[in-house]
Amino acid sequence: MFETLDLGCCKGRRTLFSGLGFSLAAGEVLHLSGSNGCGKTSLLRQIAGFAPLQSGQLRWQGQTVDARSLSWRARLAWCTHQPALKDELSVGENIRTSLRLAGVEADDEAIQAALAQWQVAAQWPLAARLLSQGQRRRLALATLSLLSRPLWLLDEPFNALDDAACRQLWQAIHQHAAAGGRVLFTHHAAVAGVRVLALEDFA
């Protein structure tokens, strides 16, 4: 069980949210909803340990965790609009290095298979600077699905994706959940069939 207790976020004098708590069991998907500027990304950044917790705590399997520790960060997969690709390197080099830096030893066949699912396998030898925005996102998400980390934090993951890629992302999210993973994602629009946490309720 992953739980957050009494989280809060202040920007200047404005309180974005306070007393925020939710729990996420294995296999659960949670949609963080709210209008622009209501603190969705700030919340994700606090959970990822990039921003310090302003109040409250995070608990994993009943234990309080230090969000800045390596052991906590090793449980997270993080995906934002920045796909973390190096323009000078090829797609293959990029994804291989990203995986190895994340501590994952994946062979080229597994990587190729994941890329084929996201329909970017043909781009393997190309330099990353030649990819379109959507293809960059696809590549970042393909990397994510290879990371095998239990908690996915996705910030607006559907941006810049076409319909086919959106369906593929849903499939990936459900696969991850079915394998006992947890997914926490932000999205500006309503999504059917997923548990929703409205940040405005904690404003």
Added chain:
Amino acid sequence: MDLALVLFKRECALVLRKPGDALSAVFFFVLCTTLFALSINPEPQLLRALGPGALWVCALLASLMVVGELFESDWRDGTLEQLLLSPLPLPATVATKALARWLGSALPLVLVSPLLGLQFELSGSALLLLPFTLALGTLALVFVGSIGAALTLGLRSGSMLLSLLLLPLYIPVLIFGALAVAGAQNGSGFEAELSILAALCLLSVFFAPFASAACLELACE
């Protein structure tokens, strides 16, 4: 260690794919020292007296260029956040990146320095010592500079602020580096200065990554 090697290889690959970025510091160093040599009265006595200082000031300014963009591109494209989530501890990440940057940008500068020393009519022993002092010195400067690069990450007038922050910190390295070369030049010995320079280098290589890592965590908030 394994992960550091992966990161090191990637940094080297990036330098090799875009050699212009890495070599701009060397070109700056070459041009700057040449301008000095051209503008000074071509009396051998005067050139020899001013040479070590001029070479060292130019190397110091060039190493500001080396560290300027150390974390910038990683921060802009989201790689830095992924590196924070990597099992590799952040100080090790910083040290690896700084070392790769030193190899790519500062080492060429060190290698061409004896040629540039010739312009100042430096003696044989000073010409031999110059690359050693510069190697130690630039290593210290790059590691100390990584703190400044991490602190000014994402600021709009970052490069201006970076020079203001770093130049005062560079002074000890400059003094002992230039003194060592000048000592070899006029035969008055350089062992003490060289030892202090080596000590400064070791201290900064050991401690700077921890400070930079803390600054990077702040920059990612």
